[in-house]
Amino acid sequence: MKASIPTGTSGLLSSVAESAFAAGVGFLASGILLAVLGKDPIKAFYYLFEGSFGSANNFTITLAYAAPLILTALTFAVGVRAGLFNIGAEGTLYVGATAAVAAGLIHLPFGIGLLFVLIAAGAAGAAWSIPAYLLKSYRGVNEVISTIMMNNIALFAMQFVVLNYLLDPARSDKSASIPVDSRFPTLLPPNLTVAIFFSALVCFGVYYYLWQTPGGYELRAVGLNPEAAKFSGISPRRPMLYAFLLGGITAGLAGAVEVAGTFTPFAIYTGLSNLVNFGFNGIGVALIGRNHPMAIVLAGIFLGALQAGASSVQIAGISFEIVEVIEGMIVFAIAAPQLYRMFRRRLK
C-alpha cells in the first residue's frame, strides 16, 4: 500500500487538468493578441515549439533554462508550505552564484571542485536567508518586505563584489570563469549538463523532507494551521527557520547551477545580466507546479521551454518584448487559479 502514504499529490491530477485548460486559455489569449498586432499566431507558436522541443539540441536548451528555475521555484514553494511568502530567491540566487564563482577561484580536482562550489553556494544562500527569518520571528516584519529588501541589497552588493574581487583579469565585462573541473559535467555538448538532473534530485530531497520526515511534517502543519500546530506543542520558530534555510539553500544552488551548469560563460556578467529574473520566474514555476516539488520539475521544463522558444519566435519577426508579454500571459493564466486560492486562504 505504498500509494497511500501522504505525498501531497492527492488532487494534483485535477490540478494538471486545470493547468492544461488554463494553458489553453493563455495560448488562445496570446494568439488573439498576436493577431491584433498583425502577426501570424500559428507561425509564432510553431517557432515557440520548434525552438524548445524541435530538435534534441533545442530540447537541451529548454532543460538548461529549466535547471535553475526549478530550484528557485522550490524556494517559493517551501515558503508557501510553511505559510510564508518568500520572494527572496532572486537576490539569494545572485549571492549563490557569486559564492560559486568565488569558490571556483580555488582550483580543485574534478568532482571535489564541483562539490566545493555547490557547498559554497548553498551555504551562502542559507546565510543570506537568515536576516528575513530573524526579522520575521523576532520583530514581526513581513517576509515580503524583508525579502524584497534583501533582493535589492544583493543586486548592488554582488555587483560590487564581482567588480572588485572576482573580475576576469583579461576582460572587464564578466567575472573569472569557473574552472572546468568545478563545473557540472557535460553530457551532450554543448548544452546538456548534469545540472538538470541535479535540480530534479534536489526536488526529490525537498519532497522527501516535507512529506516523509517529522521536521517536514511540522513545517507543513505550521503552514496550514499555525495555531493548532502551536497548541499541539510544535514550536513555531523552528519550522519557520528551516523553511527559510531550505529556501536559501535551493536559491543559492540555483545560482551555482546557473554559473557552473549552463553553457556560457561559466561566470557572472558584471551587470548580473545572466542571472536576473531566474528568481522571480521561479515563483511562476512554483505556482504552475502547485507548490509541489515533483510537479515543479515539469513546470520548470514548461517555463524553460517558453524561454528557449522565445529566441526562435523572434526569427518569425516578433519583437522580444511581445514574446515576453506572451510568456507572461501564459504563465499568468496557469498560475492564476493557484494565486486566487492562496489569497483566498489568507483572507480567511
Place this chain on the structure above:
Amino acid sequence: MQSRGEEVLKTAAITKIYPDGTQALRGVDFDLARGEVHGLLGENGAGKTTLSKILSGILRPTSGDVFVNGKKAEVRHPKEALKLGVGMVHQHFTLVRNFTAFENILLGTDVNPKGAGASKARQEILALSKDVGLGVELDAKVEDLALGAQQRVELLKMLYRKVQILILDEPTSSLTAPETVDLFKAVRRLKEEGKSAIFITHKLNEVLEICDRITVLRHGEVSGRIEAANADTKTLARMMVGRDVVFDLVKEPSHAGDPILEVSDLVVRGNRGEDAVKGVSFAVRRGEIFGIAGVEGNGQTELEEALSGVRRPSRGKIKLGGLEISSLSNNEIRKHSVGLIPEDRRQMGLILDMSVAENSILGREWERRFRGQGIALAWAKVKDHASRLIRSFEILVKGPDSPAKSMSGGNQQKVVVSRELTDDPDFVLAAQPTRGLDVAASDYIRRLLLKTRDSGKGVLVISADLDEVLQLSDVIGVMYEGKLLEVGPTEKMTRHKVGMLMGGVKE
C-alpha cells in the same frame, strides 16, 4: 395539536454520495410547514449538515428533488437558495474574521459598507436586531466577538437577506444558557411572523422545547418523525441510536491523592488587554475530577490557555506535579505527560487540510513509535495508530487517509479527544469536552474521563454544561467574572446553588 401551515419546503428521496464514495444521505424525505420549527436530530455523521447544505445550495444532491413553496427548485448556489428565501447559519461560522460585523452582514449584497446605501442598511439592520431581540455591536471586528455574538451576526445576516426559511445547524452548541434563551425568543418571534426554521442540535431537551416536529436521521436515513408534544428524551434517544440507551454514569467514590496541578493567585489578560482571570487559586488532585462551571466568557478560555501554555499569565503560579510551569511554553508543558483538549477544536486542535492519520500524531511526530529506521516517519505505523483510534473511539470516517475536513463536526472532535486521551496522560485538561457530540459519544467521553480519574490521574474539566459538571466532578468551582466564586465538594454544591453562583449570586 394545532393544524400545520402550508408546506414551504419539501425534499423527495434525496441521496448524497461524496466524491470519495461516502454515502451521507440515502433517500431522505423531509418537509417543513409555514411557521414551523422542525428539529433535526441524529448521531454525529448522520447527515444533518449534509442535508442542510443541500437545502441551502452549498451542495448538490446526487439524486432527489427539492421543492420550495410547492415548486421544484434547482438550487445550484447559496445565492439561488437565498433568492428562494432559504438561508443557513452554519455549525462552524463562515464570517470573515477581520471584518466588522456590519461589513460581514453586507458582504455579498450590493450595498457597500462605506458607500451610499450604508446608513440606510445600518438602520434596517438595527431595526431587525431590535425586532427579534438580538443585539450586536455592528462595528466590532468579528474576531473580537464572543461566539454567541458571532452567531447573532450570522443570524442577522440571514434576516437582512429576508429569508423565510432559516436553517440553524447546531446553533446552541457554543451558546451560554442565557444566550440560548435569547435565541429561542428570537426564533419564536420569527415563527409568529410566519417564518419557518430547521433546527439542528444534540441537546434533546432543546428540541422538545423549541420544535413543533422532530425528524431523526440515522446513517443517512430518516429513522423516525414525531410531534414534539408526543416525544420525550428517552424516545428520541432510542430513535437516534436504534436501541434503548441508558445514561446512568456509574461513579465510584474518588480516591484523591496529592495535588497534580496547583494554581495560585493566577491573573491572565484577555485579548483586549483586560484582566480576564483575576486571581484564581485551586488544586486538582490525582484521582479526582475538578470541574469548573460557569457561563462562558467569564475567563474560562483565558484560564484554559494559560494552563496550556499558549497565553502567559501576568501574575501567579501554576505547578504541574510540583514543577513551576507558568512561564513555560506549550511545547515544554507537553513534555510532561499532559492531555490538552482545547475548547476550539477546529482552530486549535486540528489541521483540517491534513488527513486523519496526520492529525493523529500532531505534536507527537518525533516519537520513536512513529518512526522507521533513520529520520523518516513510518506512515504505516502512523496509520495503524490512527486506525486504532478510529476503532476504539468509533470515529466515523472513511479511513485514516481521509482529510479531517471531510468528517462531520462531531467526528472531528473525537479525533482530538482520542489523540489527547490515548497516551494515558498524568493530567488532562478538557475544555467543553462534549460540545457538539451526540448523546452516545458524550456519554463515552465522560466515561473515559472517569476512567482516567479512576486510574489515579488528575482531570480538570471546564464546561458550560451545568449537568455535565455536576455529573462528572468530585470538586466543583464556579467561575464568575474572572474569579472562582466558590469551590466545594460536589455533595455540597447543589444544582440550585451552582446555578445561582453561575449568575454571580452568592448566598
